[in-house]
Amino acid sequence: MKVFSELKKNLKNDFSNLKPIKVALLGDTATQLLKLSLRGMGFDYGFDLQIWEADFNQIERQVFDPTSELYEFNPELIVVFQSSHKLLEKYNKLHPQDYYNLAENRLKLIDNLYLEIKTKLNTKIIYYNYPEINDSIFGNYANKVEQSFVFQLRKLNYELMVYAARYPNFNICDISSIQNQAGKSGMFQTSVYINTEMVLSIDVLPLIAAGTVDIIASMYGKFNKCLILDLDNTMWGGIIGDDGLENIQLGGLGIGKAFTEFQYWIKKLKNRGIIIAVCSKNTESVAKEPFEKHPDTVLLLDDIAVFIANWENKADNIRQIQSILNIGFDSMVFLDDNPFERNMVRENIPSITVPELPVDPANYLEYLYTLNLFETASFSDEDSERTKQYQTEAKRATLQTSYTNEDDFLKSLSMLSLVEPFNKFNTPRVAQLSQRSNQFNLRTVRYSDADIELLSLSNDYYTFAFTLEDKFGDNGLICAVILHKENNEVLFIDTWFMSCRVLKRGMENFVLNTIVSYARENGFKILKGEYIPTAKNDMVKDHYRNLNFQEKGNFFVLATDIYEAKKSYITLKNYEIKY
Amino acid sequence: MNRSELLKELNEIFVDVLDTDGLVINEQTTAKDVDEWDSLNHIQLVVAIEKHFKIRFTSQEIQNWNNVGEMLNSISAKLN
Numbered sequence A: 001m002k003v004f005s006e007l008k009k010n011l012k013n014d015f016s017n018l019k020p021i022k023v024a025l026l027g028d029t030a031t032q033l034l035k036l037s038l039r040g041m042g043f044d045y046g047f048d049l050q051i052w053e054a055d056f057n058q059i060e061r062q063v064f065d066p067t068s069e070l071y072e073f074n075p076e077l078i079v080v081f082q083s084s085h086k087l088l089e090k091y092n093k094l095h096p097q098d099y100y101n102l103a104e105n106r107l108k109l110i111d112n113l114y115l116e117i118k119t120k121l122n123t124k125i126i127y128y129n130y131p132e133i134n135d136s137i138f139g140n141y142a143n144k145v146e147q148s149f150v151f152q153l154r155k156l157n158y159e160l161m162v163y164a165a166r167y168p169n170f171n172i173c174d175i176s177s178i179q180n181q182a183g184k185s186g187m188f189q190t191s192v193y194i195n196t197e198m199v200l201s202i203d204v205l206p207l208i209a210a211g212t213v214d215i216i217a218s219m220y221g222k223f224n225k226c227l228i229l230d231l232d233n234t235m236w237g238g239i240i241g242d243d244g245l246e247n248i249q250l251g252g253l254g255i256g257k258a259f260t261e262f263q264y265w266i267k268k269l270k271n272r273g274i275i276i277a278v279c280s281k282n283t284e285s286v287a288k289e290p291f292e293k294h295p296d297t298v299l300l301l302d303d304i305a306v307f308i309a310n311w312e313n314k315a316d317n318i319r320q321i322q323s324i325l326n327i328g329f330d331s332m333v334f335l336d337d338n339p340f341e342r343n344m345v346r347e348n349i350p351s352i353t354v355p356e357l358p359v360d361p362a363n364y365l366e367y368l369y370t371l372n373l374f375e376t377a378s379f380s381d382e383d384s385e386r387t388k389q390y391q392t393e394a395k396r397a398t399l400q401t402s403y404t405n406e407d408d409f410l411k412s413l414s415m416l417s418l419v420e421p422f423n424k425f426n427t428p429r430v431a432q433l434s435q436r437s438n439q440f441n442l443r444t445v446r447y448s449d450a451d452i453e454l455l456s457l458s459n460d461y462y463t464f465a466f467t468l469e470d471k472f473g474d475n476g477l478i479c480a481v482i483l484h485k486e487n488n489e490v491l492f493i494d495t496w497f498m499s500c501r502v503l504k505r506g507m508e509n510f511v512l513n514t515i516v517s518y519a520r521e522n523g524f525k526i527l528k529g530e531y532i533p534t535a536k537n538d539m540v541k542d543h544y545r546n547l548n549f550q551e552k553g554n555f556f557v558l559a560t561d562i563y564e565a566k567k568s569y570i571t572l573k574n575y576e577i578k579y
Numbered sequence B: 001m002n003r004s005e006l007l008k009e010l011n012e013i014f015v016d017v018l019d020t021d022g023l024v025i026n027e028q029t030t031a032k033d034v035d036e037w038d039s040l041n042h043i044q045l046v047v048a049i050e051k052h053f054k055i056r057f058t059s060q061e062i063q064n065w066n067n068v069g070e071m072l073n074s075i076s077a078k079l080n
Helices: A004-010 A032-045 A059-064 A069-073 A084-093 A096-120 A139-144 A149-166 A175-182 A190-196 A205-219 A255-272 A284-293 A314-325 A339-348 A361-371 A381-400 A406-412 A427-436 A449-457 A507-521 B003-018 B039-053 B059-064 B068-079
Strands: A019-027 A047-053 A077-081 A124-128 A170-173 A226-229 A275-281 A306-310 A332-335 A415-417 A461-470 A473-485 A490-498 A526-529 A550-552 A555-559 A570-572
Touching: A004 A032, A004 A205, A004 B039, A019 A032, A019 A059, A019 A069, A032 A047, A032 A205, A032 B039, A047 A069, A047 A205, A059 A069, A059 A096, A077 A205, A084 A096, A084 A149, A096 A124, A096 A149, A124 A205, A139 A149, A149 A170, A170 A205, A175 A205, A190 B039, A190 B059, A226 A255, A226 A314, A255 A275, A255 A361, A255 A381, A275 A314, A275 A381, A284 A306, A306 A314, A314 A332, A314 A339, A314 A381, A381 A406, A381 A427, A381 A473, A427 A449, A427 A473, A427 A490, A449 A461, A461 A507, A473 A507, A490 A507, A507 A526, A507 A570, B003 B039, B003 B068, B039 B068
Parallel strands: A019 A047, A019 A077, A077 A124, A124 A170, A226 A275, A226 A332, A275 A306, A415 A570, A490 A526
Antiparallel strands: A415 A461, A461 A473, A473 A490, A526 A555, A550 A555
């Protein structure tokens, strides 16, 4: 990780090709160096963070005054940093009988701040939680004394999590966790504080900035989706081909313990929706043996979406994994104990993330924990099914090879689609797809759960969520369309994105048939579409042309009355679309 | 380490922290003489000096320096 002075040097770079995001920074301590760190770190992540920083200790003033500079600036994100230091200062000034209410009153203030901002701006909040200050007034007994500062601070941090779970646009940046990593003396430097009123040390600023920008990146679609692992000396100790099943180190006492715990970590990631792949230099049957037969294996073959074991070079194998999964290299992480392999993959595939690994496998997890590789801006029930989805896809691909005629193949799948407006149940998945979809995405508008809820309630928007299932399995919700009523005649396609898992199924035709049908029934004569190019959505640049829309300036239009339904082998699963 | 070597090393730290190639400081140099030497950069200088020489200054000391010469005096005292 870069140090502060290196982040500062980034500020002189050319930001013009990076994605601009307007960020407001509100703090109750001096935040100038934090601002520089955030902007500098943003550069390395590909963002032009245009930061407006409020004056010292102006949080309430900026939020509650409707004419303030905060609202004039109109940010997309607001970072709010209320320090533990100032919280302790507040506590110190209280009459002891009011100590009990510190956490509750702070939460009330935070709630008021959030609600006030919500009425004026469509923005997301990143709120820093409270690193511990143990003022040693009660010793360990503080844990038994509700009015102690330690008790109140921990209560506050817990209640903040409950609050964040409830409000989709309120996010916590866990700087308390960063203090655990850096240590208290790493986090707070008295000389810095006395001289500048900054409560973060120069050394910890990059960690705080990285934690914050990790969150921002995941909100804007940049996050890791896949973990690719080597096997020998990464998933177990030793070399399966040489040592055999009985002699590899996995489970039990000693170093085997470290590999077991590492496998539990991978298993948790899989359950969370991270795609797990294997890329190993081994004979395939030999490489699979531990997952099938080792008594202490935690991971099973079922947990692995793509299993590649051969003697080819790993960069080529990873390219193959990428083409099967159809996600960007920049959303993949590759772990291998061999530095030569790591360097080779890094050089050949520059956008994949290849962390170093400590020489001692006992240190793998501790090291990986600090890297925060799997930040996310959403979590839905479908996440736990993701690996199975990719495995089922492999089965479909095998079936396809037995058909020479594509139409016959599609017919044989017996595809069904459930079409519903956005509702309470599909909202998390729709929002998540809007954040994850980069390739099949016509306008790349990102929506949070809260945004989707608003759309579903509005009379000017017509929303469609599509699932797709076939005889092999259910892909779940894989496409969403949002139509905006421009006037009584024209429906504008605000959003059309689809998961890349279901390309080449004829979904586009089915979707168009559905929305034209709907437009006709409601008296709309024109469907209007737009393609906004990004670095990743080149595949849909001719989408509307291919669907026989007419080009009209920067838009594409389709007359609904002369439209003839296009060929599709997908059947509507519900008997009517309930509106 | 003699005084002039100390000054040279301190000069390098100034150039790195203030990001000013070609800056040359001497014993009489004060914050007023260097554009980039403001209060925010001052604390970064202090932290960088502490790291480089493996010493720690007290808050009192940091607030009492009037020029580079006095900084050198403090550094020197801690190294010997």
